[in-house]
Amino acid sequence: MKILKIGGSLITEKREGVFEVAKEKEMERIARILKGVRDVIIVHGVGSFGHPHVKKYGISDAMSITKVHNACLRLNVMFCSYLEKNNVSVFPIHPIEFFPSPDLKMVEKLLKFGFVPVFHGDVIMEGEKFRVISGDEIVRMLSEHFKPEKVGFASDSEIIYKGEVVEVVNEKNYREILKDLRGAVGKDDVTGGMLNKYQEALKIARNCEVYIFSLENLEKFMKDEIVPTKIEKGNYKL
Ligand SMILES: Nc1ncnc2c1ncn2[C@@H]1O[C@H](COP(=O)(O)OP(=O)(O)OP(=O)(O)O)[C@@H](O)[C@H]1O
Numbered sequence: 001m002k003i004l005k006i007g008g009s010l011i012t013e014k015r016e017g018v019f020e021v022a023k024e025k026e027m028e029r030i031a032r033i034l035k036g037v038r039d040v041i042i043v044h045g046v047g048s049f050g051h052p053h054v055k056k057y058g059i060s061d062a063m064s065i066t067k068v069h070n071a072c073l074r075l076n077v078m079f080c081s082y083l084e085k086n087n088v089s090v091f092p093i094h095p096i097e098f099f100p101s102p103d104l105k106m107v108e109k110l111l112k113f114g115f116v117p118v119f120h121g122d123v124i125m126e127g128e129k130f131r132v133i134s135g136d137e138i139v140r141m142l143s144e145h146f147k148p149e150k151v152g153f154a155s156d157s158e159i160i161y162k163g164e165v166v167e168v169v170n171e172k173n174y175r176e177i178l179k180d181l182r183g184a185v186g187k188d189d190v191t192g193g194m195l196n197k198y199q200e201a202l203k204i205a206r207n208c209e210v211y212i213f214s215l216e217n218l219e220k221f222m223k224d225e226i227v228p229t230k231i232e233k234g235n236y237k238l
């Protein structure tokens with residue numbers, strides 16, 4: 001099976017100061033590529049349906065958490081509707097309810113039943129406090145349990161190093177790329193942009209191949225073709 005993260009930069013207008021603008025044409029395009037898919041877990045980012053809310057309201061009281069979480073839900077409903085229209089048996093799983101006592105056996109059963117579980121970036125309760133959880137972190141946690149054949153992060157960019165698209169990351173070059181990476185540029189972002197994605201991807205790549213790519217390569221990734229940026233399986237130390 002595969003785990004696929006659809007970045008918030010793809011399905012929303014993720015620009016500084018922009019609240020809740022969805023990119024419905026892209027959602028439709030993604031859903032058409034994923035038509036009828038099974039044996040996959042989808043996780044989506046929230047882009048302008050979460051990051052600007054956290055920046056504006058914080059997450060230190062109940063009302064602010066409600067605002068952030070409900071914005072994530074609005075995007076989830078929209079994205080899942082496009083998937084449903086394209087014959088994907090979506091089963092939305094909301095991290096605010098699922099964590100911190102995740103029932104992964106239930107997710108296994110859902111997959112066996114033919115559902116496609118759909119997680120998303122959210123706020124979750126941890127101890128006495130709430131914190132933001134990124135879709136990228138959820139992908140890493142799920143990968144540890146489900147041991148997928150491969151993991152893909154679709155976003156608005158491959159990994160760029162010194163102005164060039166990185167084709168392959170391996171044990172030789174991963175450290176120099178890591179030094180060069182930044183968070184999200186020109187966007188409201190509270191989860192670390194490409195830098196955090198790359199760190200999570202390297203952890204996952206200790207067990208399987210990982211790909212970070214733009215929308216143009218989603219179809220190829222789903223057909224098991226090699227697309228840039230490929231992160232080879234390796235013993236990455238962070
Ligand atoms: N070296 C780099 N290569 C590619 N992107 C980079 C690099 N350094 C920083 N970035 C930034 O990281 C962004 C991608 O991270 P971002 O968190 O926005 O993706 P996403 O997963 O689609 O969003 P979300 O977290 O909402 O799901 C790029 O648009 C770019 O601004």
Ligand SMILES: C=C(C)CCOP(=O)(O)O
Nearest residue numbers: 045046050121134135191
């Ligand atoms: C900002 C919130 C609430 C979640 C962030 O998830 P991401 O868009 O996957 O980074």
